[in-house]
Amino acid sequence: MTQYNEVKIARILNPTSIDLGEYVINPTKGCEFCCLYCYVRSNKTVSREMRPWGSYVDVRINAPERLEKEIALKKPQSVLLGSTTECFQPLEKQYGLMRQILKILNKHGIFYSILTRSPLIAEFVPILSEGFCKKIYFTINTMRDDLKMSLEPRSPAFEQRFEAIDTLLAHKIAVVPYFSPVFPWISDFKDVFQRFSQARQIEFEGLNFNLINIEEIVRALGTVYPDLKDRYIRLLSDKDFYEATWELVRKELVSLSIKAKKSYNIYIHRFGDYFKNKYADDRR
C-alpha cells in the first residue's frame, strides 16, 4: 500500500528543459499508480530513495501557497503539470491541491499543459474550460489485462481513461490521446484512430529500453508472452534488430493513420542511449 506523508517544500516552480512550459509543477513526490516502466524510477533523486517506488507519496501541502509567492517573483507565462508524478491521484480528493493550483494559474492568466493518466481529471472540466489549459496529454494503452496486472496493476482502467478523454473532448478541451508505452508485436492500435476520431492528433511513445529497470520489465513481458521473451532480450543488445523492429511499428502506424485520415507522432527512444531521456533529470 501507499503511505501519504505531508511535507512542506521550499520551491514549487522548477525550471525545465521540456518544451511544454517554462517551469514544471509537481504537487507530490512519488506515485501510487506504481507503473513498472515509469521513467521517474530512473530519476537520479528517486533512484537513490530507500523507499520503493509506489510505496510513498509525499504530499506537498504548501504547494498552492508557494505557487502564489513564486508567481509574483518569477512571472511565468506557461507551466507543465505532472512531469515526475501523477497530479490526479486519488489523494487529490482528500487534499485538493490541484484544484487550488489550477485556480491560481487561471487567476493569473498562466497557460498550462498537463500530463496524466487519471480519469479524475474529468471532474475538473469547469476549471479546465476557463481558457488557460493549452493541452492535456492523456496516457492510454490497450494492453491485455494480464499484462496490465504485471506492468501497472494500480493504474486506472483503460476504459475509464477513454471515457474521461471523451468527456474532455466533448467540452472542447484540447486532449492528445498519448499511447504509451508501445510494445513491439504486442500493442494493438487498430481501433485507436477510430476510437479517438474527435482528437486532432494521437501520439505514441515506444517502450524505453534504456530504463534502469528494463530487465525487470522484459521479465514481466516474458511471463505474459513467453514466445516473445527472446526477441525482447535481443532488442536489448542488437541495434540493427532494434531499429528494424521500430521501423515496422512506424510503418503500421503510417498505414493506419492514412486509412483513418488522422495525424500522429511517435517518439522512439534511441538504442543504447542510456537514459538520456531529458524528462529524467528535470527537477521535481
Ligand code: SF4
Ligand atoms: S502514473 Fe505516471 S508518474 Fe505514476 S507511476 Fe505511472 S508513469 Fe509514473
